Amino acid sequence: MESLIAALTLVVVGYIAGSVKIINEGNEGIVERLGQYRRSLKPGLNFVIPVFDTVLVETTREQVLDTDPQQAITRDNVPLTVDAVMYWKILDVQKAYYGVEDLESALTNLVVTALRGEIGQMDLRETVSGRNKINQALLHQLDEATESWGVKIMRVEVQEIAPSKTMLESLELERAAESKRKAAMSETESMVESIQRISRALQGQPNSQAVLQYLVAQKYVEANLKLSESDNSKIIFMDPKALTETIGELISTDQAELGNGNGNNL
Incomplete structure (x- = not known):
């Protein structure tokens, strides 16, 4: 008899112990009874x-x-490498567990899809300078899409927006070419101004056109020598006849302007 009572006591104690479930703070539980959802535990x-x-x-x-x-x-059509971090939390455990099969995998796919879609609507300049705009757009899209999963998106931060290595090399070549183009234009403008000043100084002097042609030819040779010092430079020589005609037009124009100016001063 005593052994039976002891056995029953053990069964009761075991039943009570098995029926107690402690849920720690920061967690919630789901109770399934015979495979069906019954309730949530706080x-x-x-x-x-x-x-x-x-x-x-x-x-x-x-x-x-x-x-x-x-x-x-x-x-x-600029390829970029992008990376984002999303902060999220579960508000409804029942929806989060039953609403989607693999919650984290679904969230990852959703972030990647939304990020690519947002980048595809912007050009390179807007993408690089509009990181906060992208963050806000992603937050709105993801928070709305995950509402049915019982998930709250707290914030989204784009960590990296970087052009591919090939694109970086292409941009660097473009910047170098633009810099050389501006330098060549500046040097050409300086040479033209110098020729015009000399033309005015030689106004009325014999053989002035021959002197100017010699000076321009000298500048032309010096410029090509500078270009030849660069391994990546392509030297394009100007047609001597075209060079002479250009010099003649420049001198004639400058002399005509000086003539008009002298006439106005009379």
């Missing part, structure tokens, strides 16, 4: 029916989802 002391009830625990703390670097293409 942090603290909870009671369930042993054997029949299964308890699944999910965290409700804020979590971080860091996506791997992804390839995206801007509106002007």
Whole structure:
């Protein structure tokens, strides 16, 4: 008899112990009874029916989802490498557990898709300078899309927006070419101004046109020698006849302007 009472006591104690479920702060639980959802458990002391009830625990703390670097293409067809971090938390454990099969995988795919779509609507300049705009657009899209999953998107931050290596090399070549073009234009303008000053100084002197032609030819040779010092430069020699005609037009124009000026002063 005593052994029976002891056995019953053990069964009762075991049943009570098995029915007690403590949920820690920052977590919530789901109770499934015979495979069906019954209720959610809040942090603290909870009671369930042993054997029949299964308890699944999910965290409700804020979590971080860091996506791997992804390839995206801007509106002007520039390939970029982009990376984003999303901060999120579960508000409704039931929806988060039953609404989608793999929550983190679904969130990752959603972030990547939204990020590529947002980048595709902007050109390169807008993308690089509009990081805050991208963050806000992603936050709005993702928060709305995950509402049915019981998830709240706290914030989204784009960490990296970088052109591909090939694009960086292409941009560097373009900048170098633009710099050389501006330098060549500046040198040409300086040479023209110098020739015009000399033309005015030689006004009325014999053989002035021959002197100017010699000076221009000398400048032309010096410029080509400078270009030849660069390994990447392509030297294009001007037709001597065209050079002479250009000099003649420049001198004639300058002399005509001086003549008109002298006439006005009379």
